[in-house]
Amino acid sequence: MHVLKGHSTKPNGREAVAEATEGWSVQTTLDLILVFNSSEQDPHEVAAAFRERFGDTPFVGCTTAGEHLGDAHFTKALVCIGISSPGIRWAIAAAETLERFDEENARALSDQLFGQLGIQREEVNPQRQFCLLLVDGLSGKEEVLCPLMADALEGMPLVGGSAGDDLKFQRTYLYHGGMAHPSGAVFVLADSKMPFEVIKHQHYTTTTKRLVITKADVPARRVYEMDGVPAIQAYADAIGRPISAINDDVTLSNPLTFVCNDEIYVRSIARIEPDGSMVFFCAIEEGMVLSLGEHEDMTTALRRDVDGLAQRIKGADLLIGCNCILRALEATKLDKHPSLSKIFSDFAGNMIGFDTYGEQLNGLHINQTFVGVAIRGAEAAR
Numbered sequence: 001m002h003v004l005k006g007h008s009t010k011p012n013g014r015e016a017v018a019e020a021t022e023g024w025s026v027q028t029t030l031d032l033i034l035v036f037n038s039s040e041q042d043p044h045e046v047a048a049a050f051r052e053r054f055g056d057t058p059f060v061g062c063t064t065a066g067e068h069l070g071d072a073h074f075t076k077a078l079v080c081i082g083i084s085s086p087g088i089r090w091a092i093a094a095a096e097t098l099e100r101f102d103e104e105n106a107r108a109l110s111d112q113l114f115g116q117l118g119i120q121r122e123e124v125n126p127q128r129q130f131c132l133l134l135v136d137g138l139s140g141k142e143e144v145l146c147p148l149m150a151d152a153l154e155g156m157p158l159v160g161g162s163a164g165d166d167l168k169f170q171r172t173y174l175y176h177g178g179m180a181h182p183s184g185a186v187f188v189l190a191d192s193k194m195p196f197e198v199i200k201h202q203h204y205t206t207t208t209k210r211l212v213i214t215k216a217d218v219p220a221r222r223v224y225e226m227d228g229v230p231a232i233q234a235y236a237d238a239i240g241r242p243i244s245a246i247n248d249d250v251t252l253s254n255p256l257t258f259v260c261n262d263e264i265y266v267r268s269i270a271r272i273e274p275d276g277s278m279v280f281f282c283a284i285e286e287g288m289v290l291s292l293g294e295h296e297d298m299t300t301a302l303r304r305d306v307d308g309l310a311q312r313i314k315g316a317d318l319l320i321g322c323n324c325i326l327r328a329l330e331a332t333k334l335d336k337h338p339s340l341s342k343i344f345s346d347f348a349g350n351m352i353g354f355d356t357y358g359e360q361l362n363g364l365h366i367n368q369t370f371v372g373v374a375i376r377g378a379e380a381a382r
Helices: 011-022 045-053 102-118 143-152 231-239 248-253 298-314 326-332 337-347
Strands: 002-008 032-037 061-064 067-069 072-074 078-084 088-095 131-136 159-162 174-176 179-181 183-193 196-201 205-216 220-224 256-260 263-267 269-272 278-280 289-295 314-325 346-355 360-363 365-367 369-378
Touching: 002 067, 002 102, 002 220, 002 346, 011 032, 011 078, 011 196, 011 365, 032 045, 032 067, 032 159, 032 346, 045 061, 045 143, 045 159, 045 174, 061 131, 061 183, 067 078, 067 337, 072 337, 078 159, 078 346, 088 102, 088 174, 088 263, 131 365, 143 159, 143 365, 159 369, 174 183, 174 205, 179 278, 183 337, 196 346, 205 231, 205 256, 205 263, 231 278, 248 269, 263 365, 269 346, 298 326, 314 326, 326 337, 326 346, 360 369
Parallel strands: 032 061, 131 159, 314 346
Antiparallel strands: 002 078, 032 078, 061 174, 067 072, 067 346, 088 183, 131 183, 159 360, 174 179, 196 369, 205 220, 205 289, 220 278, 256 263, 256 289, 269 278, 314 369, 360 365
């Protein structure tokens, strides 16, 4: 595997692409380009620049809430990599809209991905194939999309992130088909002779303090009551603070968690409404049992989990990551970005990623988590 990489902080989309790819050799045949950029760079200019510079080479990516490349974290930047990977075959398919996404749509998309690579459903091998997902981060449709696509992909790993727009919460864009698209989702299926591993990391554990959702607007991810009392009151009591002290910093540091199949998943609070209800960043439902999360040091927790990943895949050449914007905000507040980025760069020869409005892992949409795929350049028998 050969990887070209570059970044730019120029606000003009065309100039940013030109600077980021300036040193890329025209002699290298690229199989896939990944690009993540701030909403500061016009996405249509970015798409046009890649299309004009690289012709038919497919490029996939999205707008972000922050960007990662190598040992650095950026904001208001463009980062990109070009991948030349004889040992990996790539297929790309997209859903233009998610408004009425259903099982039939998921089946059609997976058929398209499998067909491009000549893979029969009965031949799917979760140790050989994985799928990257990028989705409109303002669609609110991740909970519908993820389980349907996870089923349609016949059990191969599905890893991804929700596109951002620098916390403006106005519009996000996805890159596929040589264009920038303001909605939908794009899937990149990899059929790899090279070993790969999926990582899921968060720096929260669960506690014994439990809260049960007793009244909610499920489609809106809005909880009105927990344990039969107003949601804000139940939450304030659980963390031992008065309601008047609950603000964004408090909810960021004290998320709620949900346990599924012995795995801990964070349920992050998006905002507190004036009526005392709480809106979450991902799925909730009445009867769901949530636990108060317990905070770990970000650097210590990441080093532990990446060390574990390194035991499973030694000498990773590429790490593609999706990092929750809430983790990025906390890292900024605590000045942790340099130490966190160094852990990634020490582990993998190349790293690219972005700060998301949500993360996807197989059939689940989650928050305050880092998910990714690490790929080793040397081929291995599967």
